[in-house]
Amino acid sequence: MRQADGTSARNGDVSLNLPVAPSSKRSQVSECSKKFTLTDKLLFVAAFLTILVSKLIYMFGDKSDAIFVGIWAPSILAFGIYIKLIGDSKNG
Numbered sequence: 001m002r003q004a005d006g007t008s009a010r011n012g013d014v015s016l017n018l019p020v021a022p023s024s025k026r027s028q029v030s031e032c033s034k035k036f037t038l039t040d041k042l043l044f045v046a047a048f049l050t051i052l053v054s055k056l057i058y059m060f061g062d063k064s065d066a067i068f069v070g071i072w073a074p075s076i077l078a079f080g081i082y083i084k085l086i087g088d089s090k091n092g
Contacts, residue, residue, distance in 0.1 A: 043080035047073040 036044075050073045058066035 039083060040080060043076055043083075047076045047080075050076060 050069060054066045054070035054073075057069055
């Protein structure tokens with residue numbers, strides 16, 4: 001069977017053209033973390049803690065309060081996106 005890239009594959013053979021991982025993943029992580037400001041990191045931590053607190057409340061049996069607290073996380077992340085967009089529009 002011919003594939004779109006001109007190679008042939010037998011039954012059960014799968015050819016994936018995946019990129020080769022760079023040798024220094026640490027440099028990628030540090031480069032990626034430089035893109036985040038302190039505000040971004042704080043909002044991410046706040047959203048994560050909100051989810052964690054929601055899980056704890058749920059485990060202790062108060063399901064409606066856990067759901068109420070759990071829906072704060074997307075709101076916190078959306079607020080972070082809003083702050084970033086406002087900052088970009090002022091700089092842009």
